[in-house]
Each structure stands twice: as structure tokens, then as C-alpha cells.
Amino acid sequence: MLASRGDAVVVDLERRNRDANRPNSVFVELEAANRHRGQQPEMTQVLTLLLASSECSLRCTMCDLWRNTLNEPTPPGALPEQIRLGLRHWREQTGRESGGTIKLYNSGNFFDPRTTPSVDDEEILRLCEPFDRVVVENHPLIGTRRLFEFGKRLRGKLEIAVGLECIAPRMLERLNKRLRPGQFFQFAKHLKEASIDLRVFLIHGLPWLAPAESYAWTIASARFAAAAGARHISLLPCRTGNGFMDRLAREGMFCPPTRKQMRVVMAALENDPRFDHGPVLTLDTWGLEPEPVELSESVTAEPKNDATHDV
Numbered sequence: 001m002l003a004s005r006g007d008a009v010v011v012d013l014e015r016r017n018r019d020a021n022r023p024n025s026v027f028v029e030l031e032a033a034n035r036h037r038g039q040q041p042e043m044t045q046v047l048t049l050l051l052a053s054s055e056c057s058l059r060c061t062m063c064d065l066w067r068n069t070l071n072e073p074t075p076p077g078a079l080p081e082q083i084r085l086g087l088r089h090w091r092e093q094t095g096r097e098s099g100g101t102i103k104l105y106n107s108g109n110f111f112d113p114r115t116t117p118s119v120d121d122e123e124i125l126r127l128c129e130p131f132d133r134v135v136v137e138n139h140p141l142i143g144t145r146r147l148f149e150f151g152k153r154l155r156g157k158l159e160i161a162v163g164l165e166c167i168a169p170r171m172l173e174r175l176n177k178r179l180r181p182g183q184f185f186q187f188a189k190h191l192k193e194a195s196i197d198l199r200v201f202l203i204h205g206l207p208w209l210a211p212a213e214s215y216a217w218t219i220a221s222a223r224f225a226a227a228a229g230a231r232h233i234s235l236l237p238c239r240t241g242n243g244f245m246d247r248l249a250r251e252g253m254f255c256p257p258t259r260k261q262m263r264v265v266m267a268a269l270e271n272d273p274r275f276d277h278g279p280v281l282t283l284d285t286w287g288l289e290p291e292p293v294e295l296s297e298s299v300t301a302e303p304k305n306d307a308t309h310d311v
């Protein structure tokens with residue numbers, strides 16, 4: 001897999017953000033805060049920061065998030081500086097001083113000291129004070145003591161976003177996730193005991209599964225995540241772009257799911273009575289083939305979702 005990264009690295013070299021004091025992206029969006037079938041969800045305003053920080057140490061097979069990372073450990077003080085910039089943008093855009101959600105997504109594990117130097121915790125906690133909810137990505141086996149401490153000291157609610165991906169047998173091993181479904185379930189239990197919320201990323205259309213298997217395992221994975229207590233499940237298509245997936249695609253062993261396949265599985269989840277009262281379900285369209293444009297009809301843009309990042 002690592003050898004396959006070469007091409008993607010060369011293509012990306014020019015485009016990558018090398019400035020540790022500047023986030024890769026900052027945007028404000030609306031997101032559903034709850035789900036009750038047949039009712040309009042309450043919406044919440046979300047400030048999302050795609051932070052520039054050090055590369056995740058795990059290197060999962062399908063992950064392309066390293067393309068957005070720095071070549072070095074994140075320097076102390078850099079993340080607070082990026083968050084301050086994001087807050088300025090949020091105030092200018094919304095005129096707000098408090099409320100809503102902030103997502104601090106850093107293409108890795110927030111509580112890994114290489115990603116977020118622990119000397120910055122105090123200042124990050126202070127900068128997050130205006131927000132009712134703070135969402136960060138973190139693998140269940142990394143930095144958990146620090147995670148629970150951070151949750152205790154945060155004014156708002158902490159929500160941890162975890163990439164469960166797919167619970168098909170041996171799939172997590174194939175993806176090199178260093179995570180078993182049982183470990184995920186235990187972690188979810190500890191989060192619940194500490195009043196910390198859980199967001200789950202699932203990947204649909206992984207290689208090694210036929211389309212019908214993929215459909216069945218995505219639904220089973222969502223049920224598993226909901227049973228573990230996920231407040232929000234975000235579904236992503238498996239995509240090329242990290243080198244390894246591109247090689248599988250060239251060799252005819254991987255074909256990214258189509259928009260139609262994603263919509264079919266999403267509709268099945270939305271109509272599943274087990275999800276009538278939550279979790280929130282969202283489809284991330286990042287990496288999907290473009291929507292065909294019907295020239296005779298007006299086109300409605302799909303909402304932007306959150307799972308462009310995954311841990």
C-alpha cells in the first residue's frame with residue numbers, strides 16, 4: 001500500500017498546505033441535530049475546521065486523509081492559531097458569539113500528541129467555550145485518558161467521531177484499522193458513561209465485497225453503530241485517491257460505488273424502523289461521480305455533510 005502512495009504524493013505535492021498556522025478549510029454549514037421519522041429535524045449551525053496537522057500514525061488501507069497533513073509533528077501553538085482564524089471567519093459569517101457546534105477535524109486522531117500537542121489543550125478548551133458541542137475525530141485506542149479528561153473540562157458537549165467503516169468479518173483487519181467491533185463497542189460504552197457523544201463514519205462500497213454484500217453489511221454496520229449508542233452516523237462512499245485504491249481500481253479489483261448505489265443504501269437506512277428516533281443519518285457525497293445535469297430541469301444541490309474526514 002505504501003508503495004502505491006507514490007503517484008498520489010507527486011500529484012499532491014504542489015497543492016498541499018504546508019502552513020501549520022492556516023487550516024486547510026473553514027466553512028459554516030447547517031446540520032440536523034436529531035431525527036424523528038416523519039418530522040423535520042431541528043437544525044444546528046456548525047463551524048467546521050479542516051485543520052492542518054501531522055499525519056495519522058495508523059495508515060489505514062483506504063485512507064487518503066494524509067494528503068491534507070503536514071510532514072512534521074504539529075508545532076505547539078499552531079492549532080490554537082488555526083482555531084482563532086476559524087472563529088474570526090465564523091463571527092464574520094454569522095454575527096454570532098456563541099452557540100452551535102464546532103468540528104475540529106484534523107485528518108487523524110485529535111488526542112495523538114503528534115497531532116495535537118498536549119500543551120495546547122488548555123487554550124483549545126478556552127477557544128471552544130462559545131460552542132454547545134465540539135466534535136473531534138479519534139481512534140478508540142489512541143489517547144483515551146486525555147480524551148476523557150478533555151471531555152470533563154469542556155464547557156459544551158464533547159462528541160467523538162470514529163471510523164467504524166464496516167463490520168463485515170475481517171474487514172477491519174483488511175483495512176488495517178487496528179480495531180475490532182468488540183473494542184469499538186466497549187469504547188462506545190465508556191463514552192456513554194462519561195456523557196460523551198459518539199459519531200460514526202461508515203464506508204460503503206469497499207473492495208472485496210460484491211454489491212449485494214456491501215449493501216447488507218452497510219445496513220448491519222449502521223445497526224451495530226446505533227446499538228452502540230451513536231448519535232450520528234455518516235455514510236461515505238469508498239473512493240480512490242490514496243494510491244492503493246487507485247491501483248486496485250486499475251487492476252479491476254475495485255469499482256467505487258455510484259451515486260445511485262449510495263442513494264439506494266441510504267434510502268434503506270432512512271426507512272429502517274430501528275432508526276425512527278435517531279441516530280441522525282447523513283450521506284457524504286465527497287468523492288462521488290458528479291450529478292448528471294438535466295438541462296431542462298432545475299438542479300437542487302445536495303447538502304454538504306461532514307464525513308470528508310474519517311478516523
Ligand code: SF4
Pocket residue numbers: 056057058059060063064065107108109139163177310311
Ligand atoms: S482512517 Fe482514520 S485512523 Fe485510519 S489512517 Fe485515516 S485518519 Fe488514521
